[in-house]
Amino acid sequence: MTNEIGTLGKLAIDGGEPVRTRPLPWELPGAHWIGAEEEELVGRVIRARSPFRFYGLDPQNMADTLEREWKAKFGATNALAMGSGTAALGVALGAIGVGPGDEVLVPGYMWTSCISAIVRQGAIPRLVDIDDTFCMDPADLARKINPRSRAVIYVNMSGAPGHVKEVVRVAHAHGLKVVEDCAQAANAHIDGRWAGSDGDIAIFSFQLNKNMTSGDGGMLTSSDPHLFRRAYALHDLGYPRNEAGRLDASEPEFQMWGVGARMSDLAAAMALAQFRKLDKITGAMRNAKWSIRRQLEGIPGLGFRTILDPDGDSGPFMITTYRDAATCKRFTEALRAEGIKGEKGSLACITMAEWGMHWYFNVPSLVNKREAARGGFPWSHPDNAFHADISYQRGNLPVCDEMSERAALLAIASVLTPADVDDIVAAFRKVAAVVLP
Numbered sequence: 001m002t003n004e005i006g007t008l009g010k011l012a013i014d015g016g017e018p019v020r021t022r023p024l025p026w027e028l029p030g031a032h033w034i035g036a037e038e039e040e041l042v043g044r045v046i047r048a049r050s051p052f053r054f055y056g057l058d059p060q061n062m063a064d065t066l067e068r069e070w071k072a073k074f075g076a077t078n079a080l081a082m083g084s085g086t087a088a089l090g091v092a093l094g095a096i097g098v099g100p101g102d103e104v105l106v107p108g109y110m111w112t113s114c115i116s117a118i119v120r121q122g123a124i125p126r127l128v129d130i131d132d133t134f135c136m137d138p139a140d141l142a143r144k145i146n147p148r149s150r151a152v153i154y155v156n157m158s159g160a161p162g163h164v165k166e167v168v169r170v171a172h173a174h175g176l177k178v179v180e181d182c183a184q185a186a187n188a189h190i191d192g193r194w195a196g197s198d199g200d201i202a203i204f205s206f207q208l209n210k211n212m213t214s215g216d217g218g219m220l221t222s223s224d225p226h227l228f229r230r231a232y233a234l235h236d237l238g239y240p241r242n243e244a245g246r247l248d249a250s251e252p253e254f255q256m257w258g259v260g261a262r263m264s265d266l267a268a269a270m271a272l273a274q275f276r277k278l279d280k281i282t283g284a285m286r287n288a289k290w291s292i293r294r295q296l297e298g299i300p301g302l303g304f305r306t307i308l309d310p311d312g313d314s315g316p317f318m319i320t321t322y323r324d325a326a327t328c329k330r331f332t333e334a335l336r337a338e339g340i341k342g343e344k345g346s347l348a349c350i351t352m353a354e355w356g357m358h359w360y361f362n363v364p365s366l367v368n369k370r371e372a373a374r375g376g377f378p379w380s381h382p383d384n385a386f387h388a389d390i391s392y393q394r395g396n397l398p399v400c401d402e403m404s405e406r407a408a409l410l411a412i413a414s415v416l417t418p419a420d421v422d423d424i425v426a427a428f429r430k431v432a433a434v435v436l437p
Helices: 002-008 036-048 062-074 085-096 112-120 138-144 164-173 225-235 265-275 278-296 325-337 382-389 398-406 418-435
Strands: 079-082 103-107 124-128 149-155 177-181 201-205 218-221 317-321 349-351 407-411
Touching (some): 036 265, 062 079, 062 218, 079 225, 085 112, 085 149, 085 201, 085 218, 085 225, 103 112, 112 149, 124 138, 124 382, 138 164, 149 164, 164 177, 201 225, 265 278, 278 317, 278 418, 325 349, 325 398, 325 407, 398 407
Parallel strands (some): 103 124, 177 201
Antiparallel strands (some): 079 218, 201 218, 317 407
16 A cells, blocks of 8 residues: 555645646536537527417427427326426325325435425425435335325435335335436436336426436426326416317316426427437436446445446436545545545535435424424324424434445536546545555
């Protein structure tokens, strides 16, 4: 190890020369690929003066086209363009009929939108731990299911699926519906099945940080025609629409209260152009990530998240693990000193302890059971009195708690060059030689 340290040089954090001084590209996958195609499709809508998807002066049918092409690529029976992934989560739970008295099981490593969707439906979140895939642990799910359980939100976290088939099997065995959150995993797959294919409803996000972007936006898919029709009505004004694009209130079964989460044709035009580049975007991230990872595998003391199907990894993040929190912190700080960091404001290279509301105990509205409406709703609802026995404080999920301290995350930009990859590998090796004796 002494010879290696001498060859690589003194760590920059200790006063040595850094591996690189130029920031890594921003971790905004689709943004780097915005170009003439987006300008053309968005411009077409503007020139037609028809930004609303259902009717207008000269409709360009961008949302319809996006849905049609999405179904063709991913084999989805039904697809619905949405205003955001967050809205899609709420609509999905509404389509299932989740409400007061129900529990929705959700992993402790997720995004705050998952919790928000549950609480705003008037239901209570039940936390489930993760496993070494950093996705929901099917065994812990089985332990947590109880008579109040109504649905499961399975999150394909950080770009790749975990044991989703087993989660769905456990859930369905107990009569529970599964909402598959693919916000970070558009174009990921496992064992030949696209992310979003296993649950009863799936949602995707097109927010700026996601694999493709329209600024905000999303998609909801379902092979269940009844759930999909309910979702369609809920995402709009509570009713389906007829062929002329007008609200149809003729069916009592679909007279509900909608949330106005439609995608405009302007956003759909942007999303459609991005969608047509999705293979290239995720391919670039996956290739760069696995080039880095395979060159680092085998370094003593450096672990990696378990990816069940590397070829199906969409690639936006590389998660590493360390023996303890102190080593993780020291290693990550040393990497940043070596120049493995982005522009100011970027989260390109961080410890998982810095990953904010992706961890259950960092969502203050959850930990403190904040109300979604005056009077303490949903916690105050008489059907939800059982929540008094549920705590969301740190300490409830052993694996989440541990990984939040001794794991780190490297965002993989969609435009990393071979030189960037070489610098990342060199910095990891340099730091490992000193920090991981």
